[in-house]
Amino acid sequence: MIASVAGTVASIGADVAVVEVGGVGLALHCAPATLSALRVGKPARLAASLIVREDSLTLFGFADDDEKHLFELLLSASGVGPKIAQAALAVHAPDVLRAAIAQGDISTLTEVPGIGKKGAERIVLELRDKVGPPTALPVQGGRSQAWTEQVRQGLIGLGWSNAQADQAVAQVAQTIDGATPPPVPVLLKQAIRLLGKHR
Structure with a gap:
């Protein structure tokens, strides 16, 4: 292995x-x-x-063994496959997921594409006693504030400049206009499309 x-x-x-x-x-x-x-x-x-x-x-x-451990723990829940487990880590930081599972925060879990209400309830039921305590941020505000930096760093990692990344993130933020943002991979692809038009 x-x-x-x-x-x-x-x-x-x-x-x-x-x-x-x-x-x-x-x-x-x-x-x-x-x-x-x-x-x-x-x-x-x-x-x-x-x-x-x-x-x-x-x-x-x-990025680290902690994230891998949470991925594999999510896979142990009924109905959770690799795509859903990775989507959960793309949408929420590990500690946000831990807090959501530990606190039975169904609304946070259902922000992940592929996880509905019943699926979220099943994850909480099966993993609450296994997930361990969160070590940092609480659930509230975990995703809405984090996506901009994740997308920005993703663009820089793909070779765009800081200025280009900032501009693309600002443009994507305008399209959201206060609504609940979609998953980070969707936002990243949107930003890449916007930058592609200017190359």
Whole structure:
């Protein structure tokens, strides 16, 4: 089983990073916040989880072992697959998720694409005693305030300048206009499309 990957970052996409290890490029599916910390051509170490299916082997990459542990814990809940577990980490920071599960905050959990009310209730029921206490931020305001910096860092990691990233984030924020923001990957792709028009 692959527990971590260390090597040189070969490329960074909207949701995948390729890390070269011993001449082999490994594609790891990562949340935007994880991708934003990577730089092409620079060394990186990612905690990793290998998901084995009958027709595929898929690597998921994480900034640290704590994030990986939460991903794998979410997978242990009924009805939660890798895409939903990663979407949860893309939308909310690990401690926001922990707090939501521990406090039975269904509304925060249902902000994750693919998690409905019944699914959120099931996650709380099955994981509340396993998730452990949050170590930092409370749930309230976790996502709405965090997306701008995650998208900004994601754009910088993909090669745009600070000024370009700030401009794109401002434009995306105008489209939201006070409404509940969509998941960070959606916002990042929107920002990339906006910047692509000006290249």
